[in-house]
Amino acid sequence: MATWFLIVFVSLTLSLFLHLLLRRNSSSLPLPPDPNLFPFLGPFRWLTQGFGGLRSFLRTAHHRLGPIVSIRISFLPSIFVSDRFLAHKALVLNGAVFSDRPPAIPTSKIITSNQHTISSGSYGATWRILRRNLTSEILHPSRVRSYSHARRWVLDTLLDRFRNGGEEPIVVVVVDHLRYAMFSLLVLMCFGDKLDEEQIKQVEFVQRRELLSFPRFSILNFFPNFTKFFLRKRWDEFLQMRREQSEVLLPLIRSRRKIVESERKGYVQSYVDTLIDLELPEEKRKLNENEIVSLCSEFLNAGTDTTATALEWIMANLVKNPEIQERLYDEIKSVIGEEEGEIEEEEMKKMPYLKAVVLEGLRRHPPGHLLLPHSVSEDAELGGFKVPKKGTINFNVAEIGRDPEVWEEPMEFKQERFVGEGGEAAVDITGSRGIKMIPFGAGRRICPGIGLAMLHLEYYVANMVKEFEWKEVEGDEVDLSEKMEFTVVMKHPLKALAVPRRR
Ligand code: HEM
Numbered sequence: 001m002a003t004w005f006l007i008v009f010v011s012l013t014l015s016l017f018l019h020l021l022l023r024r025n026s027s028s029l030p031l032p033p034d035p036n037l038f039p040f041l042g043p044f045r046w047l048t049q050g051f052g053g054l055r056s057f058l059r060t061a062h063h064r065l066g067p068i069v070s071i072r073i074s075f076l077p078s079i080f081v082s083d084r085f086l087a088h089k090a091l092v093l094n095g096a097v098f099s100d101r102p103p104a105i106p107t108s109k110i111i112t113s114n115q116h117t118i119s120s121g122s123y124g125a126t127w128r129i130l131r132r133n134l135t136s137e138i139l140h141p142s143r144v145r146s147y148s149h150a151r152r153w154v155l156d157t158l159l160d161r162f163r164n165g166g167e168e169p170i171v172v173v174v175v176d177h178l179r180y181a182m183f184s185l186l187v188l189m190c191f192g193d194k195l196d197e198e199q200i201k202q203v204e205f206v207q208r209r210e211l212l213s214f215p216r217f218s219i220l221n222f223f224p225n226f227t228k229f230f231l232r233k234r235w236d237e238f239l240q241m242r243r244e245q246s247e248v249l250l251p252l253i254r255s256r257r258k259i260v261e262s263e264r265k266g267y268v269q270s271y272v273d274t275l276i277d278l279e280l281p282e283e284k285r286k287l288n289e290n291e292i293v294s295l296c297s298e299f300l301n302a303g304t305d306t307t308a309t310a311l312e313w314i315m316a317n318l319v320k321n322p323e324i325q326e327r328l329y330d331e332i333k334s335v336i337g338e339e340e341g342e343i344e345e346e347e348m349k350k351m352p353y354l355k356a357v358v359l360e361g362l363r364r365h366p367p368g369h370l371l372l373p374h375s376v377s378e379d380a381e382l383g384g385f386k387v388p389k390k391g392t393i394n395f396n397v398a399e400i401g402r403d404p405e406v407w408e409e410p411m412e413f414k415q416e417r418f419v420g421e422g423g424e425a426a427v428d429i430t431g432s433r434g435i436k437m438i439p440f441g442a443g444r445r446i447c448p449g450i451g452l453a454m455l456h457l458e459y460y461v462a463n464m465v466k467e468f469e470w471k472e473v474e475g476d477e478v479d480l481s482e483k484m485e486f487t488v489v490m491k492h493p494l495k496a497l498a499v500p501r502r503r
Pocket residue numbers: 118119120131298299302303304306307310366367368370371372373438439440441442444445446447448449450452453
C-alpha cells in the first residue's frame with residue numbers, strides 16, 4: 001500500500017513539475033522576430049496596399065529575419081512561417097494544438113453566423129460534425145460519382161460557350177466562363193436542382209460581391225465600437241450586402257426543405273439536404289436558416305473561386321507552352337482516340353501527364369498564397385519561438401512550393417517534375433509524410449475538398465484540350481503577373497483563341 005502511494009505521489013509530483021517546467025519554458029521563449037520598429041504602426045504601410053502589400057512585406061521580412069516572423073496588427077501577434085519543416089511540425093506532427101481558428105472579427109462573425117462554418121469554426125465538436133457532414137455526405141467518392149451527370153452538363157455548356165454557335169475560332173476571356181461553369185456545378189451540388197442561367201448568375205453575383213468586398217469592409221473591424229459610429233454608412237452597406245445574399249439563397253434552401261420534408265425518394269442528395277437535419281452536439285439543436293445560408297455560402301465560395309483560378313493558371317501555361325499542350329493532347333488521343341464525346345473520369349486515371357500538368361499548376365500558382373489563419377489551443381513552441389494561445393499563425397503556401405532547395409528552377413513551369421519514378425508518387429500533396437507543397441494545406445484543417453478539386457481540375461483541363469487547341473492571341477500574349485483578389489489571380493486575365501479540333 002505504502003509503495004503504491006509512493007509511486008502515485010512521485011508520478012503526480014513529477015508530471016506537475018514537468019508541466020510547470022514546460023509552461024515556463026514556452027512562456028519564457030521569445031516571440032518570433034518582428035520586422036517593424038514600431039509594432040502597431042508598421043502594418044499600416046502594407047494594409048493600405050492590400051494583400052499584395054502583405055505578400056511583399058512578408059517576403060522581405062523572411063529574407064531579413066528567417067523563416068518565422070511575427071507582426072503586431074492587434075494586441076496579439078500574427079505569426080508567419082515560410083519553412084516546410086516548421087510547417088510539417090506544426091500542422092501535421094502537432095496538429096492537435098495548431099488546428100484552432102482565431103476568434104472571428106466582427107464582420108466575419110456576421111458572415112459565418114458566429115463561427116458556425118467549417119472554415120471559421122473553433123477546433124471542437126461543432127467544427128467536427130460540420131466537417132464530417134461535408135466529407136461523408138457530399139465529398140465521399142461514391143457521392144462525388146453520383147454528380148457525374150452534373151459535371152457533363154456543365155462541360156457541355158462550357159464547350160458551347162467556347163464554340164459560340166459557330167465553327168470559327170473565337171477569342172475568349174477564359175476565366176469568365178470557368179467561373180460561371182464552377183458556379184453552375186457547385187450551385188447544383190448545393191441546392192440539388194438545375195437552376196436557369198439567370199438564377200445561377202444571381203448566386204454568382206452575391207457570392208462574388210462578398211468575396212471581393214473583404215478589403216473594403218476590413219476597416220470596420222478596427223475598433224468596431226468606433227467604426228459603428230463613424231463609419232455607419234459602410235456598416236449599413238455591409239449589412240445590406242448580407243441581407244441581399246440571404247434573399248437569393250434562402251428561397252433555394254426553403255424549396256429544398258419542402259422536398260426533404262415530403263420525403264420524396266430517388267433524388268440526388270444535395271448539400272442543403274444534409275444540413276437541414278443536422279444536430280449540433282454542443283448546443284443540442286438543429287441549424288437555423290442563417291447558419292445554413294453561411295454554410296452554403298462557404299461551400300460555394302470554397303469550391304468555385306479556388307478551382308476557377310487554378311484552371312485559369314493551368315490553361316495560361318498550356319497556351320504559353322504549346323509543346324506541353326500538344327503532349328497532353330497526344331496522351332488524351334492515346335487513351336481515348338479522337339472520338340467525339342467527353343473524357344470520362346475512369347479514363348483520366350490512365351493519364352499521368354495530365355495529373356503532372358495539374359500538380360505543377362498548383363505548385364507554381366497556388367490559388368491561396370497563405371492558408372486560412374490558424375491559432376493554437378495553448379501556448380506552444382515552434383522553431384525555438386513562442387506561439388501564444390489565441391495569437392494567429394499562418395503558413396506561406398507560395399514560398400513553400402517555390403523553395404529552390406526542393407524545386408529546381410522553381411519559377412519555371414516544368415510538369416515533368418511530377419512524371420515517372422520519383423515524380424508524382426514522391427510528392428505527397430497532403431503533406432502528411434513531409435511537406436514539399438501545400439496548395440490545400442496539411443493536417444487536420446487540410447482542405448476537405450481536395451479530391452473534388454483535383455477531379456474538377458483534371459476533368460475540365462482534359463476535356464477543354466481534347467475539344468480545342470488553345471492559342472495565344474497576338475497583342476494579348478500570356479502575362480503571368482499576379483493580382484491578389486480573394487485568391488491570387490492573373491493580373492491580366494487570360495485571353496486565348498479556342499480553335500475547335502474537329503470541324
Ligand atoms: C483548387 C481548389 C481548392 C484549393 C486550392 C483549396 C485550398 C484550400 C486551403 C489552402 C484551405 C485552408 C487550409 C488551412 O487553413 O489549413 C482550404 C480549406 C477549406 N476548403 Fe478548400 N480548396 C479548394 C477547393 C475546395 C472545394 C472544392 C471545397 C468544397 C466544396 C473546399 C472546401 C474547403 C473547406 C470547407 C475548408 C475549411 C476546412 C477547415 O477549416 O476545416 N475547398 N481549402
